[in-house]
Amino acid sequence: MSFDLEFAVRALFLIASALPTTFMLTLVSTVCGLVIGIAVALIRLNNVRVLSPLAAFYVSFIRGTPVLMHLFLVYFGLPVLIDEAGSWFGAANLSVRIPLVGFVLTAFSLTAGAYLSEVVRSGISAVDRGQLEAAYAVGMTRGQAYRRVVLPQALAASLPNLANIVVGMLHGSTLAFTLTVVEIFGKAQLVAAQGWNYLESFAAAALLYWGLTVLIEHLAARLERRINRFAKGGVA
């Protein structure tokens, strides 16, 4: 017997208890990232002065460096910045009060933001220019036009890419273990170390991630079909 199935099943249930943390990390960083991504995409598409080159650098830098770097830069750099700013207002060592998960979420949100801004950008450029003009023609302001007409269509167009990013963030959340946040992967390590069964615990963890990934892809495909029900191109 070279694979302890019983232990693997036990490990699966133990590890599953860390599911909420993984969900939380993935969800929060994707949602925050989407907000950042939309803002960055709008800044770049509208060529906002000063901000636009900064946004371009942000996206290029994040996409050009490993997620692990974002995590470490935020974890080691943010406290320095916060304490520096805090000392101006007479509040020393503010950074100690930030929980570990706060750093992880900040880093992951910045990561997701850069990748999502590219997704949103390509989504917005997929929306026909006439849509914006039509929105202006019926008297909408720019904000209204974007919120009601352009962005919903852009997000629908970029749904497959969006799903890819969510999967990417799910897989990226494993890095949180380097800062000792216990999500699925961190839990798998704990379980493995206890029973000296690395093979079975990591196999169980991999199985969970695999299942989640397939689930996300499935849901995205269904959502896409639903959203595109009314988006018939052509003339007929």
Place this chain on the structure above:
Amino acid sequence: MGRRFDAAYVFDFLLRLLEYFQITMFIVAASFLLGMLVGFLVALPRLYRIPVLDRCCAVYVSFFRGTPILAQLFLIYFGLPEWAGRIGLDLSRVPALAFVILTYALNTGAFVSEAIRAGVGSVDRGQVEAAYAVGMTARQAFVRIVLPQALAVSLPVLANLVIGGLKDSSLAFTVGVMEMTGRARTLGVATQHFIEAYIALSVIYYAVSLALERGFRLLERRMLRHEPSLAGKGGRG
């Protein structure tokens, strides 16, 4: 958390991290080349719809695309020797680097096989028919006609895989391989100047990513120079 920020350290660390640049690049190159081989072998059964084997390949691809690379790394680094030990094989002497490259090659292979599949799918069917018409065998038609075109089409995807491999190589330190990220960690611990170490490290990764991106864009333009409809568009990120 460490000492006060000192910019002088960034430059110093930059030079000391570059000493480990070749190990990082070795991981990237070795795993990509092996990954190409794996990806090619995995793509074939699916392209030619070989029964049973194509199912197995599909599961393999789904698994490596559907699980975090870190989980794969730990599964192989910790799990493989454990499993080998139970069937009486001693892998404890194998260096960690070998497991890292094996994992990354298998991971890259899954993505490469998808890229090749998509690339082959984009080659016009008439090309194969024309190849048969001038008397080529199935293998000749594939190797001489279809594959070169498929590779040219999937070059942007392959380029992204190389750059992704560079970024993933930073995870090798988790199993104790001394590459740039591992070195940055030890430098940080030794001097208590963590943030300077990671800034220097990020600068290197960023520079290499940009260089790779530029290089691949030139290569892409060269490979597609006979296809004006594609090359003419330009501006592909």
